[in-house]
Amino acid sequence: MALYVALCYYDRDQPWDSVPDKESTPEYTEFARRTTEAGVMRGGEALHPVTMSTTITVSGGKGGDVLVTDGPYAEAKEVLAGYFLLEAADLDEAIAWAAQIPAAWRGKIELRPVAPAHA
Amino acid sequence: MDATGTLVEVLKGEGPKVLATLARTIGDLAVAEDALSEATITALDAWPRTGIPDNPRAWLAVVARRKALDLLRRESARAAKEAAAFRWGTGAAPDQIEEAIEAMEPETSLRDDMLRLIFTCCHPALSREAQVALSLRTLARLEVPAIARAFLVPEATMAKRLVRARAKITTARIPYAIPSDTELPGRLAAVLAVVYLIATEAHAPTGGDAVARVDLEAEAVRLARLLASLMPDEPEALSLLALLLLTSARTRARTDAGGNPVTLADQDRTRWNRAAIAEGSAWLSEAATRSGGVAGPYQIQAHLAAAHSTAPSWQKTDWDRIVGLYDLLGSITASPVVALNRAVAVTERDGPEAGLAALKTIAGLEYSHLWHAALADNLRRLGCTSDAAGELHAAVTLAPSEVEQRLLQGRLRTVRSELG
Numbered sequence: 001m002a003l004y005v006a007l008c009y010y011d012r013d014q015p016w017d018s019v020p021d022k023e024s025t026p027e028y029t030e031f032a033r034r035t036t037e038a039g040v041m042r043g044g045e046a047l048h049p050v051t052m053s054t055t056i057t058v059s060g061g062k063g064g065d066v067l068v069t070d071g072p073y074a075e076a077k078e079v080l081a082g083y084f085l086l087e088a089a090d091l092d093e094a095i096a097w098a099a100q101i102p103a104a105w106r107g108k109i110e111l112r113p114v115a116p117a118h119a
Numbered sequence: 120m121d122a123t124g125t126l127v128e129v130l131k132g133e134g135p136k137v138l139a140t141l142a143r144t145i146g147d148l149a150v151a152e153d154a155l156s157e158a159t160i161t162a163l164d165a166w167p168r169t170g171i172p173d174n175p176r177a178w179l180a181v182v183a184r185r186k187a188l189d190l191l192r193r194e195s196a197r198a199a200k201e202a203a204a205f206r207w208g209t210g211a212a213p214d215q216i217e218e219a220i221e222a223m224e225p226e227t228s229l230r231d232d233m234l235r236l237i238f239t240c241c242h243p244a245l246s247r248e249a250q251v252a253l254s255l256r257t258l259a260r261l262e263v264p265a266i267a268r269a270f271l272v273p274e275a276t277m278a279k280r281l282v283r284a285r286a287k288i289t290t291a292r293i294p295y296a297i298p299s300d301t302e303l304p305g306r307l308a309a310v311l312a313v314v315y316l317i318a319t320e321a322h323a324p325t326g327g328d329a330v331a332r333v334d335l336e337a338e339a340v341r342l343a344r345l346l347a348s349l350m351p352d353e354p355e356a357l358s359l360l361a362l363l364l365l366t367s368a369r370t371r372a373r374t375d376a377g378g379n380p381v382t383l384a385d386q387d388r389t390r391w392n393r394a395a396i397a398e399g400s401a402w403l404s405e406a407a408t409r410s411g412g413v414a415g416p417y418q419i420q421a422h423l424a425a426a427h428s429t430a431p432s433w434q435k436t437d438w439d440r441i442v443g444l445y446d447l448l449g450s451i452t453a454s455p456v457v458a459l460n461r462a463v464a465v466t467e468r469d470g471p472e473a474g475l476a477a478l479k480t481i482a483g484l485e486y487s488h489l490w491h492a493a494l495a496d497n498l499r500r501l502g503c504t505s506d507a508a509g510e511l512h513a514a515v516t517l518a519p520s521e522v523e524q525r526l527l528q529g530r531l532r533t534v535r536s537e538l539g
Binding site: 002089091092 | 242244290291292293294296
């Protein structure tokens with residue numbers, strides 16, 4: 001089995017408060033129920049919109065000056081709105097589950113394998 | 120074929136089969152690839168001295184397994200691959216052929232392994248570029264420099280592309296599996312598209328080593344043959360093989376002695392490969408039978424290629440049939456290039472006025488030298504020589520390669536001389 005993070009991207013201009021928003025809440029509830037029953041769901045969170053974001057940079061290496069700016073790091077059209085941690089046998093299985101996340105039709109899903117921590 | 124040629128043919132034919140099974144049994148395509156590469160080097164060294172073994176696949180399988188074991192042992196010294204390595208025990212010596220034959224997979228299981236290998240190389244989670252590179256390296260057993268040459272990229276770039284693709288297969292866990300029935304149509308289309316792309320790259324006049332390109336065409340036919348043999352019930356797989364055979368039959372006539380391109384209208388048809396045309400036609404009728412009257416895009420293209428390949432001359436081509444086939448193709452894959460080819464056939468069937476009208480309805484080809492060249496041809500036939508020269512001038516400017524520029528410049532000179 002392998003762990004994948006399903007990153008949920010939404011259109012920046014789309015009015016959403018957080019994912020799941022009111023309209024898609026039942027869809028997310030349904031997804032969470034099915035993945036939990038299947039033993040695939042390993043966690044996940046919705047994020048507040050990027051207007052709530054704060055970007056932090058430490059300049060000049062570790063221990064350097066902390067630079068704090070308002071807003072997201074990248075001015076992209078699509079913004080990260082939440083994530084799920086899914087456990088699947090392989091990529092095909094993970095894709096099949098990711099395709100059931102409402103963000104897949106309301107926005108986009110990026111599936112990334114989780115790198116195991118080095119001991 | 121000389122001895123080295125035979126040897127390479129055997130390695131190309133048997134290599135992918137050995138790899139396909141090895142990748143499944145050790146569960147790591149990258150290790151299996153490296154092991155087969157080492158086994159191939161061993162064979163290239165040993166076979167010229169000992170002769171090609173009676174069962175070259177078994178020989179390669181034994182040596183590749185031993186190499187894979189060595190690789191896994193070396194890796195397990197660093198990483199935690201011990202379980203996989205120890206499951207293997209010690210490898211057999213290459214002379215223990217009897218044992219190896221017993222260990223060999225039955226044909227049906229080999230077929231499944233080959234399909235696993237093909238569908239993994241063409242998995243949609245890999246870029247099309249990576250799919251093409253992997254297919255040529257893994258399935259066609261082409262060396263990295265040859266692939267790089269054919270695609271006009273530096274060797275290091277091609278090597279990196281392959282490394283990245285293999286890393287993604289391992290890290291993202293692209294399964295070594297045959298797609299389910301519901302996924303199969305889409306996944307098969309991707310596999311066929313990769314082979315088709317390799318073939319079109321072979322014909323692309325945009326620079327590149329001419330010899331490398333002829334090789335690429337042979338590889339595309341080889342891969343199409345493999346797909347047709349593995350999936351004899353898939354009409355589009357058979358159609359692709361038919362199409363590539365029918366098109367490659369004309370390769371010899373496509374350039375003159377000076378290396379200049381010769382258009383279909385002017386080709387010396389006695390130089391066409393009749394055997395390839397006959398074989399392609401046979402596969403096409405098999406595909407047509409299997410598809411039950413619903414022709415897919417490759418079948419329609421194969422019918423088009425057959426209509427040209429069996430015509431006694433450009434003038435005596437069945438243009439009515441060709442226009443009809445382009446109509447059919449356009450109805451399933453609307454593309455300006457299909458419309459352009461249809462318009463060229465309309466000119467031959469109905470005359471330059473109709474052809475010109477058809478060309479003018481096509482949007483999106485303003486920057487295509489082929490479109491301007493086709494306009495010029497119709498205008499010239501209508502006696503509008505000065506307009507024809509203008510279009511040819513545009514075509515020369517837009518031509519993507521030197522050879523095509525030369526071809527169009529020649530036509531421009533002829534038209535200008537008619538202007539006086």
